[in-house]
Amino acid sequence: xxxxxxxxxxxxxxxxxSVIVRVAGPTxxxxxxxxxxxxxxxxASEFAxxxxxxxxxxxxxxxxxxxxxxxxxxxQPIRWMDDGRNPEIRxxxxxxxxxxxxxxxxxxxxxxxxxxxxxxxCVLVRLPADWVDAQRLRLAQIRAAWPFGRS
Numbered sequence: 565x566x567x568x569x570x571x572x573x574x575x576x577x578x579x580x581x582s583v584i585v586r587v588a589g590p591t592x593x594x595x596x597x598x599x600x601x602x603x604x605x606x607x608a609s610e611f612a613x614x615x616x617x618x619x620x621x622x623x624x625x626x627x628x629x630x631x632x633x634x635x636x637x638x639x640q641p642i643r644w645m646d647d648g649r650n651p652e653i654r655x656x657x658x659x660x661x662x663x664x665x666x667x668x669x670x671x672x673x674x675x676x677x678x679x680x681x682x683x684x685x686c687v688l689v690r691l692p693a694d695w696v697d698a699q700r701l702r703l704a705q706i707r708a709a710w711p712f713g714r715s
Contacts, residue, residue, distance in 0.1 A: 573603070573621075573629070573706050574653075574699060576673060581609045581687040583653070583673045587706055591620060599623050601710060605651055607675050607685045614685050616677060619650050629703060637696045651677040661690045669695060 676684035
């Protein structure tokens with residue numbers, strides 16, 4: 565862990581729904597450390613809550629997330645971690661959403677755990693226009709906290 569504790573790689577949240585991918589730090593399950601980061605995935609809505617542990621992010625997962633963020637910035641849907649090793653995360657832009665006179669971006673996020681629980685959760689999250697930039701900053705924080713080989 566960093567001195568300040570776990571760091572959120574992904575933090576997508578509004579007043580009702582959230583999807584968070586929280587990096588705890590280098591894995592303690594595999595010795596010596598092989599570049600794997602221990603991650604928790606948390607999904608919450610008024611209807612359902614889920615928490616997945618023992619997820620391992622590799623350097624290529626972070627590279628794939630950087631590519632996914634570029635696609636999301638262009639309004640394209642993405643599938644991340646869809647190799648069967650980890651839970652898959654799908655994000656689909658759903659267009660503008662007006663709330664209290666403010667225009668927000670609505671995205672549909674599906675977390676699908678095909679590797680262990682065979683469960684999926686889908687939530688709609690309403691975010692400000694700069695949400696992709698905020699996720700890019702989170703990725704940079706993770707890479708600065710735990711630098712390892714990048715493609």
